[in-house]
Amino acid sequence: MTFLQPLILWGLPLVLLPVIIHFINRMRHRPRQWAAMQFLLAATRSSTSHAKLRNLLIMLMRILAVLALLIFLARPLIGGWMGWALAAAPDTILLLVDRSASMDSRVAGADESRREYALRMLADAAGEFEHSSHLVLLDSATRQASELPSAASLLEWPDTKPTDTAADLPAMLQSALGWLIENKAGTAEIWIASDLQASNWKPDDPRWKTLITAFDSLPQKVRVRLLATTQESPGNASISIAQLSRQQASGKGEVRLAVDLNRSQANAGTATITRTLNDVATELEARVTGQSTRWRHRFAVGDQAGGWGKLELPADGNPRDNITYYRYSDEHPPSGLVVTESALGPLWQAAASVAGQAGRTPAKRYAPGDVTPADLRDATLVVWQAPLPEGEMANALRRFADEGGRVVFFPPGQPSTARFAGLGWGEKQTSGDADFAVGRWDEDQGPLANTDEGLLLPLAKLGVQQRQQVVGQAAVLAAFDDAQALLVRQALGQGEVYFCTILPLLAWSEMGDGLVVVPMLQRLLAAGSRRLQRDSVAECGQVSAGDLQLEWTSAETGLRGDVQTQAGVYKNGDRWLLVNRPAAEDEFERVEDSAVAGLFGSLPFQLFQAQRDDTALQGEIWRLFLFLMLLALLIEAWLIRPSSMAEVAPLKPQPAAA
Amino acid sequence: MPEPSAQPLIEADVVGRLMGQPLLARFPMEGSVSGHHRSPHRGSSVEFAEYRNYVPGDDIRRLDWRVFARTDRYYLKEFEAETNLRCYVVLDCSGSMGFEGEHGTRLEYAKRLAATLSYLIINQGDAAGLLQVTEKTATEIPPRRNASHLQVILDTLGQARPTGETRLVPMLHELAEKARRRALVVILSDCFCDGDALRDALQHLRFQKHDLALFHLLDPLELDFEFDRPVRFVDMEGSQSIITEPATVRAEYQAQLKRFLGKLRDDCHEFNADYRRVTLDRPYGEVMADFLTERSRHATRA
Numbered sequence: 013m014t015f016l017q018p019l020i021l022w023g024l025p026l027v028l029l030p031v032i033i034h035f036i037n038r039m040r041h042r043p044r045q046w047a048a049m050q051f052l053l054a055a056t057r058s059s060t061s062h063a064k065l066r067n068l069l070i071m072l073m074r075i076l077a078v079l080a081l082l083i084f085l086a087r088p089l090i091g092g093w094m095g096w097a098l099a100a101a102p103d104t105i106l107l108l109v110d111r112s113a114s115m116d117s118r119v120a121g122a123d124e125s126r127r128e129y130a131l132r133m134l135a136d137a138a139g140e141f142e143h144s145s146h147l148v149l150l151d152s153a154t155r156q157a158s159e160l161p162s163a164a165s166l167l168e169w170p171d172t173k174p175t176d177t178a179a180d181l182p183a184m185l186q187s188a189l190g191w192l193i194e195n196k197a198g199t200a201e202i203w204i205a206s207d208l209q210a211s212n213w214k215p216d217d218p219r220w221k222t223l224i225t226a227f228d229s230l231p232q233k234v235r236v237r238l239l240a241t242t243q244e245s246p247g248n249a250s251i252s253i254a255q256l257s258r259q260q261a262s263g264k265g266e267v268r269l270a271v272d273l274n275r276s277q278a279n280a281g282t283a284t285i286t287r288t289l290n291d292v293a294t295e296l297e298a299r300v301t302g303q304s305t306r307w308r309h310r311f312a313v314g315d316q317a318g319g320w321g322k323l324e325l326p327a328d329g330n331p332r333d334n335i336t337y338y339r340y341s342d343e344h345p346p347s348g349l350v351v352t353e354s355a356l357g358p359l360w361q362a363a364a365s366v367a368g369q370a371g372r373t374p375a376k377r378y379a380p381g382d383v384t385p386a387d388l389r390d391a392t393l394v395v396w397q398a399p400l401p402e403g404e405m406a407n408a409l410r411r412f413a414d415e416g417g418r419v420v421f422f423p424p425g426q427p428s429t430a431r432f433a434g435l436g437w438g439e440k441q442t443s444g445d446a447d448f449a450v451g452r453w454d455e456d457q458g459p460l461a462n463t464d465e466g467l468l469l470p471l472a473k474l475g476v477q478q479r480q481q482v483v484g485q486a487a488v489l490a491a492f493d494d495a496q497a498l499l500v501r502q503a504l505g506q507g508e509v510y511f512c513t514i515l516p517l518l519a520w521s522e523m524g525d526g527l528v529v530v531p532m533l534q535r536l537l538a539a540g541s542r543r544l545q546r547d548s549v550a551e552c553g554q555v556s557a558g559d560l561q562l563e564w565t566s567a568e569t570g571l572r573g574d575v576q577t578q579a580g581v582y583k584n585g586d587r588w589l590l591v592n593r594p595a596a597e598d599e600f601e602r603v604e605d606s607a608v609a610g611l612f613g614s615l616p617f618q619l620f621q622a623q624r625d626d627t628a629l630q631g632e633i634w635r636l637f638l639f640l641m642l643l644a645l646l647i648e649a650w651l652i653r654p655s656s657m658a659e660v661a662p663l664k665p666q667p668a669a670a
Numbered sequence: 671m672p673e674p675s676a677q678p679l680i681e682a683d684v685v686g687r688l689m690g691q692p693l694l695a696r697f698p699m700e701g702s703v704s705g706h707h708r709s710p711h712r713g714s715s716v717e718f719a720e721y722r723n724y725v726p727g728d729d730i731r732r733l734d735w736r737v738f739a740r741t742d743r744y745y746l747k748e749f750e751a752e753t754n755l756r757c758y759v760v761l762d763c764s765g766s767m768g769f770e771g772e773h774g775t776r777l778e779y780a781k782r783l784a785a786t787l788s789y790l791i792i793n794q795g796d797a798a799g800l801l802q803v804t805e806k807t808a809t810e811i812p813p814r815r816n817a818s819h820l821q822v823i824l825d826t827l828g829q830a831r832p833t834g835e836t837r838l839v840p841m842l843h844e845l846a847e848k849a850r851r852r853a854l855v856v857i858l859s860d861c862f863c864d865g866d867a868l869r870d871a872l873q874h875l876r877f878q879k880h881d882l883a884l885f886h887l888l889d890p891l892e893l894d895f896e897f898d899r900p901v902r903f904v905d906m907e908g909s910q911s912i913i914t915e916p917a918t919v920r921a922e923y924q925a926q927l928k929r930f931l932g933k934l935r936d937d938c939h940e941f942n943a944d945y946r947r948v949t950l951d952r953p954y955g956e957v958m959a960d961f962l963t964e965r966s967r968h969a970t971r972a
Contacts, residue, residue, distance in 0.1 A: 040899065040900070041899065041900040041902045042902055043902045044897075044902065044904065044908060045768075045904050045906050047766035047769040047776070047860055047862055047892065048862055048892050049862075049903065049905040049908070051927045051930065052912065052919065053910070054922075055923035055925070056912060056927050058926075062917060153808060366835075
């Protein structure tokens with residue numbers, strides 16, 4: 013319970029007033045000579061316990077009436093949002109509004125989104141405090157604090173409009189903490205409106221612990237109230253592009269897309285997708301099964317320069333996640349570079365060859381001692397089967413990866429203490445009677461993903477007799493049954509570094525048949541071509557600081573666009589910027605209530621579940637206390653009422669003579 | 671201790687209004703001289719009583735010769751005897767009679783009743799006496815008919831002061847034993863004593879064939895018990911005191927009082943005593959007028 017006029021609560025000792033008056037009254041008794049003492053004594057004796065109880069009740073009612081009057085004057089607020097604990101209105105209320113794309117899901121049975129609902133509820137609730145507290149907005153997209161002139165302005169405030177960003181709750185709380193410290197705020201409350209999306213809340217993030225400790229150590233008391241907009245939503249589907257590559261197929265240029273379709277329903281069916289390519293819309297159909305489907309799509313672009321477009325789903329529960337943009341760049345032929353001294357050189361060259369109009373061009377090959385940083389200039393993929401590079405070459409290779417190139421290291425056969433991107437080669441292992449079997453690999457993305465036709469790469473049939481361990485921490489894309497890695501990936505800038513632990517030699521494995529190694533290297537070759545492109549790709553809200561400095565024009569509308577919050581394809585001179593909604597925003601997973609409460613540790617925390625709780629966050633309940641006061645006074649009046657006339661009446665009249 | 675009121679005990683206008691109404695006994699009285707009241711004996715009044723057979727020794731002058739002529743039998747025609755009234759006014763002078771309400775003290779009210787009653791009785795030729803009951807002494811003035819006797823009664827009444835515990839019950843028993851001849855006993859008291867004992871005493875008087883009239887004097891405050899704040903009640907006949915919130919005990923107090931009053935009235939009705947509850951807010955003249963009227967009506971019916 014929160015009070016809008018908490019100063020009145022200083023008058024709470026006044027509840028003792030009836031008791032004090034009672035004792036003063038008793039002290040002020042008058043002496044009275046009394047004749048009918050025998051009846052008075054008998055009455056006192058027989059009515060002692062009853063009278064005591066009645067006196068006690070009368071006193072209680074008087075105290076209750078004073079208490080209710082004081083609480084009524086203090087204007088209490090109550091509701092699922094406020095709880096019942098007594099508290100005064102805070103000096104500052106920080107409104108943390110989740111503006112992520114998932115917050116634009118429609119609320120079932122209502123003509124508003126979760127974000128609109130949350131804003132309306134927050135504005136209503138904050139309206140009670142706008143004269144007693146500072147209202148400060150801190151939105152998930154900008155994480156910039158701005159003081160609101162009134163609670164109602166929240167609804168129209170620019171920083172509460174929908175975005176295509178993801179929210180980072182720990183970062184928002186970090187900003188809130190910073191604001192509180194910087195502004196030396198007094199008592200504060202943090203009101204959070206969010207849909208509890210797990211990818212936004214990051215419950216496993218180590219920042220939570222330090223954040224809560226920091227809040228605890230603040231000199232002022234901070235209370236957290238969470239409005240969880242977890243209402244039911246109508247059916248929803250989202251679309252995002254996982255991969256895009258421009259390739260030459262049969263001498264013609266084509267764009268290949270791997271599109272992820274996520275749906276709240278699991279039934280099989282057909283999804284209608286509208287593909288827009290350079291302002292020309294085409295309606296496509298995709299077969300979907302289960303909640304998550306990867307749909308592969310390719311379309312010919314010939315030799316034309318780069319282009320852009322978007323894929324769009326029909327309107328559904330969340331209009332915000334129905335569009336994904338893509339941009340394919342000008343033709344930049346990929347180029348492979350093989351660094352090895354082994355006999356596998358030709359094989360690597362063939363596997364990393366590039367198809368052109370004049371047939372396939374094998375990758376260039378260098379000996380480790382001959383390769384120079386200049387040789388990397390036009391390369392998109394480097395296959396390195398030699399001791400790990402060191403010195404200037406290592407730096408050049410790091411820059412190459414940082415720019416978007418792909419590097420694949422194959423085992424040199426000898427353990428080494430050298431490291432590249434935190435990874436190095438360990439011991440070589442030989443299998444016993446049974447080969448090392450590949451247990452699992454990432455079939456959805458990466459170089460070992462399924463083919464466009466949905467076919468698995470034959471890793472399961474791959475017999476491996478020898479392997480060389482990888483030392484260091486990296487994402488495992490494929491692993492053996494014994495959990496040892498087959499292929500690991502380390503992100504480095506815009507590029508990626510891979511360590512493959514087997515060789516396509518018969519003494520090592522059956523990878524030499526090319527069914528795995530060729531698609532793997534070809535995919536990396538295509539992915540690495542991004543290095544040569546001048547296009548920037550970013551997730552909404554994660555646009556680099558350098559790009560943010562530029563003035564971007566939306567390719568779709570021709571107007572200046574906000575690349576930080578709105579997805580789209582943007583242009584600045586001859587530079588392009590593709591901004592898409594973060595893929596994590598399409599996940600439907602939510603954090604449990606108990607887990608959320610656990611995140612805030614010892615901080616006073618109040619959760620309001622919009623789905624479960626009342627429709628109002630809070631309400632002034634002075635009427636209740638006014639009613640209570642009147643009730644207490646009525647009961648008191650009833651208790652102190654004179655004895656009924658029926659008892660007294662017979663005593664009064666003059667009786668008739670006997 | 672309240673001072674005696676400066677108001678005279680007998681007010682001319684009150685007795686003036688009451689003098690037209692004789693005070694009659696409800697039962698036959700035994701007086702010493704002829705009077706207006708019925709006697710248990712046959713006498714020579716004009717009021718026919720009965721015929722009875724002549725027995726030797728009867729005065730033959732009282733034979734009804736007409737009946738003898740018709741029936742040839744000797745009958746005596748008897749007439750009611752009429753005698754004078756002997757009235758004892760019993761005045762309770764215990765401490766509780768000093769209770770002072772809005773309308774004066776109870777004792778002053780009782781004194782005026784006693785004085786007016788004595789005046790009326792003596793004025794109609796009957797004998798009035800006074801028994802003043804205090805804690806230690808009982809002042810008894812035997813019934814006399816002469817006018818100077820009234821002054822004695824008035825002087826005694828004037829000296830009466832409320833004090834101590836009541837000895838009404840033993841004094842009534844004593845009176846019942848002492849007054850052998852039938853008389854009218856008028857009791858003026860608040861009756862704040864043991865109800866059963868009082869009942870026995872009243873019954874004793876009635877057993878002696880006395881005509882009994884009990885004026886139960888109560889102040890309206892004692893009935894209503896209306897106080898707006900805590901009060902320390904001090905017993906007027908003892909040293910006991912009690913601080914209480916009157917509102918909390920009022921109902922029970924009234925219930926106790928009602929029970930007591932009801933029982934006393936029922937007891938009086940049971941042995942045909944004339945019970946009169948009098949609240950002190952009523953003018954005593956009005957109370958006396960009612961008393962006399964009731965008596966006259968009763969005598970007429972009889």
